[in-house]
Amino acid sequence: MSRILLTGIITLDIIHFVDHYPLEDSEQRASQQIFETGGNTANSSYILKQLGHEPKLAATIADDPAAAFICQQLQQRGVDYFDQWQIANSQSPTSCITINQQNASRTITHYRDLPELQARQFEQIDTHKFDWLHFEGRNITQLENILRTIAGQPHAPISLEVEKDLPDIECLLPYGDVIFFSRNFALQRGFKEAAECLQYFASIYPHKRLFCAWGEFGAWAIQSSRLYHSPAVPPAHLIDTRAAGDTFNAACIDGLLKQQSIVQILQDACTLAGRKCGQKGLDNLITPGDIL
């Protein structure tokens, strides 16, 4: 069991399952609606909890009814969070997610105006209590300040998720021991495949462990200049690809904490992410004593 600190944003996900993707300006009935806590690091935290770790989320929280729902669900999931950064008269970040049951694709419309975690708030956290520090690559100016402070002290390994090509996001890369690049980021940067993206960044940061998941094609990693790949492990039926990447990242952190080989880590992470795609949501993805 390891103590893992994660920063990012926590969202309310409103999920509609539909039997085909809607046409613009049409009306359609969903077969199911789910309200659920989401956001990349909140999802990864829930997976890490199921993998036997003690995750703790550092994020601002709104004070609307959705925030009460989010906090209650985090508690039910056994995911701890810092509760001191609640913002008065604010609205929870919300993702409206349409899942097309024909191919399990997830289309997300996101709304957010909640101020994000500030470096001066993060200073209240004793990072030495944690065995791993994971950061969602966003809120760039504040996050760079946070990372610079941590880098000046002895610290646990740092992983960084680079999901979107946000302005100046590259200033965060020097601080990550492990970096998770998304397919979305790689494509936005003009790379046609995961290996190309990883090889480019490995030429700048040869001593980091770099990962890049690529949906149904599996995932790639570079460690000590060597490229590794694991194919995807598709479920019998594709049901819901939401949070596949968050599951993949959590499984990699778990494997890295256990000092497994990169081959094993990639295989296990693709297995777990594939299993995730075969079920709705993240509940009971891992059961005690489970072998991947």
Ligand code: ADP
């Ligand atoms: P994200 O959720 O960030 O878009 P990806 O789509 O790259 O992340 O998926 C992460 C991992 O989930 C992949 O490396 C793969 O192992 C698994 N995965 C995603 N989509 C599928 C799929 N259609 N079939 C099997 N595995 C998948």
